[in-house]
Amino acid sequence: MNLGRPESFIETTKLVIVGAGIAGLGAALTLEKCNFKDYILIEAQSEIGGRICSIPWNDGWIEHGAQFLHGRGSTLGKFAEEKGFLSDDEVAEGEGLYLREDGTEMDHELVREVDDIVKNIMEDCEKYATNNEIEYLDVEENIGKVLKTRFCKYLTMTNDPLSIRNAKEELFDWNVRFLAIDNACNSLNELSVKSWGKFKAVSGPEHNIFKSRYGSMVESIAGELIQENIRLNSPVKKIEWNEQVNSHDSKTILVTLQNNKQILANCIIVTCSLGVLKETHNKLFSPILPVRLRGAIESMGFGMINKVFLDFDEPWWEPGTKGFQFLWRTETDNCTNNQDKNKLPLWTRDLTGFDVLPGHRSVLLGWIGRKGARIIESLSEQQIIRDCSDLFKYFLKRNEVPEARKCLRSRWSSNEFIRGGYSHITKKCDVIGVSPATLAEPIWGMVSSHQKDERLPILMLAGEATHENYYSTTHGAYDTGVKQAQTFLQYHVTK
Numbered sequence: 001m002n003l004g005r006p007e008s009f010i011e012t013t014k015l016v017i018v019g020a021g022i023a024g025l026g027a028a029l030t031l032e033k034c035n036f037k038d039y040i041l042i043e044a045q046s047e048i049g050g051r052i053c054s055i056p057w058n059d060g061w062i063e064h065g066a067q068f069l070h071g072r073g074s075t076l077g078k079f080a081e082e083k084g085f086l087s088d089d090e091v092a093e094g095e096g097l098y099l100r101e102d103g104t105e106m107d108h109e110l111v112r113e114v115d116d117i118v119k120n121i122m123e124d125c126e127k128y129a130t131n132n133e134i135e136y137l138d139v140e141e142n143i144g145k146v147l148k149t150r151f152c153k154y155l156t157m158t159n160d161p162l163s164i165r166n167a168k169e170e171l172f173d174w175n176v177r178f179l180a181i182d183n184a185c186n187s188l189n190e191l192s193v194k195s196w197g198k199f200k201a202v203s204g205p206e207h208n209i210f211k212s213r214y215g216s217m218v219e220s221i222a223g224e225l226i227q228e229n230i231r232l233n234s235p236v237k238k239i240e241w242n243e244q245v246n247s248h249d250s251k252t253i254l255v256t257l258q259n260n261k262q263i264l265a266n267c268i269i270v271t272c273s274l275g276v277l278k279e280t281h282n283k284l285f286s287p288i289l290p291v292r293l294r295g296a297i298e299s300m301g302f303g304m305i306n307k308v309f310l311d312f313d314e315p316w317w318e319p320g321t322k323g324f325q326f327l328w329r330t331e332t333d334n335c336t337n338n339q340d341k342n343k344l345p346l347w348t349r350d351l352t353g354f355d356v357l358p359g360h361r362s363v364l365l366g367w368i369g370r371k372g373a374r375i376i377e378s379l380s381e382q383q384i385i386r387d388c389s390d391l392f393k394y395f396l397k398r399n400e401v402p403e404a405r406k407c408l409r410s411r412w413s414s415n416e417f418i419r420g421g422y423s424h425i426t427k428k429c430d431v432i433g434v435s436p437a438t439l440a441e442p443i444w445g446m447v448s449s450h451q452k453d454e455r456l457p458i459l460m461l462a463g464e465a466t467h468e469n470y471y472s473t474t475h476g477a478y479d480t481g482v483k484q485a486q487t488f489l490q491y492h493v494t495k
Contacts, residue, residue: 012264014038019271021050022474023462025221026481044235044417054215061213066474072204074475087211091358096323103397114171121150129197144188170327178352181369184303184421195425200469240286241459245445252458269484274302274465275419296438299428304373304413305421308366310404315362325353347372348391377414381407422472423465439466456491460484
């Protein structure tokens with residue numbers, strides 16, 4: 001490793017943590033709890049938190065990034081509960097009126113029936129991850145194909161009148177859009193059936209929200225860290241590493257920042273998103289990462305979802321309304337030649353609908369995935385307001401629906417330090433035999449001595465995409481930061 005400048009110009013530390021999202025903060029807090037202070041936490045952006053991003057809105061806050069803490073039984077969930085951050089309110093997604101294109105509301109019994117069928121199919125796919133003895137052709141397929149094939153069998157079995165069949169197909173299409181958003185993928189055909197059951201839920205309510213804001217938890221963790229160890233506005237340009245370690249105190253990591261400042265360290269934990277790794281890993285690391293790690297980075301999926309917040313002066317909907325879900329006619333329904341529908345922009349087809357935002361009586365929150373999530377990043381928020389107004393008028397058949405007073409939409413793919421939403425396990429992972437756990441495998445250095453050779457972890461990845469069971473979640477990201485920090489302490493400090 002050629003430093004290229006006198007050592008006096010280079011800062012030294014024992015451990016560098018790249019990224020002050022929840023994984024990096026979890027790693028740093030773990031070090032602090034063990035009274036280890038010789039670390040530097042580097043963050044490319046001007047604020048900590050990563051994909052946790054609370055924004056002031058009217059008299060409260062809205063969540064630009066992560067919306068929910070899933071379950072309370074995780075380490076992060078218990079931390080948030082002990083600190084009193086979590087609200088007791090019960091919330092859910094995809095509730096309210098299911099609206100059809102003719103302006104009528106879908107029968108709630110049909111909504112529940114199709115929802116149950118889809119859930120049963122997805123739960124049935126979970127068995128493959130825990131039982132390798134199962135011999136069934138579905139295990140080699142993708143989630144999209146299995147879901148569609150089994151739903152078609154269900155429709156054949158029920159043999160409903162055409163009007164009921166069309167209604168069920170509309171609801172199935174809504175569930176497909178919802179699952180694409182939930183899994184941050186462009187298509188359910190990308191998702192692995194074999195690995196579907198790897199994801200595990202933790203105990204407690206599925207959709208926990210915060211009394212004030214998600215950011216309160218981030219600030220609480222950061223408040224327990226040495227502030228001088230946190231470096232904001234410090235994008236990393238290059239990470240040089242050397243697996244040949246002369247001694248336990250050898251500095252085998254050289255980090256060069258965009259401003260050309262350099263840091264020498266014994267070990268590094270890199271917590272940047274999988275989206276950033278996909279875009280930069282071949283030029284960020286020198287030498288390039290081992291084949292297995294590169295394969296996992298390139299094979300794991302990392303898709304895009306975005307949010308649209310619509311703020312009205314007053315609610316124009318009936319009291320007690322929880323949301324509006326949009327049901328589009330399917331290809332099998334020939335009644336699709338509609339001028340008003342054809343005027344709607346294509347991105348609106350990738351919305352599932354809008355939920356009334358808890359704590360904000362006149363704010364609607366819409367989730368959007370697939371191609372639509374990318375399209376809205378290039379639109380003005382005023383254009384989005386107009387498009388959404390037309391969308392509501394089309395489904396409600398009411399021209400008096402007002403335009404929103406203001407709008408906010410997220411642009412996570414355009415953020416060069418995030419590049420999307422979160423991860424999923426693809427069919428390609430099955431083919432080459434990798435999973436989120438592969439990304440968590442440390443790169444080891446070898447310390448040679450007269451007595452024996454020893455291994456030391458010198459480079460580790462952390463973040464939601466590296467958790468085998470909790471990928472795509474904040475509690476999973478936090479756990480990976482904690483785990484990698486514990487690995488560092490075990491080998492570099494306590495030995």
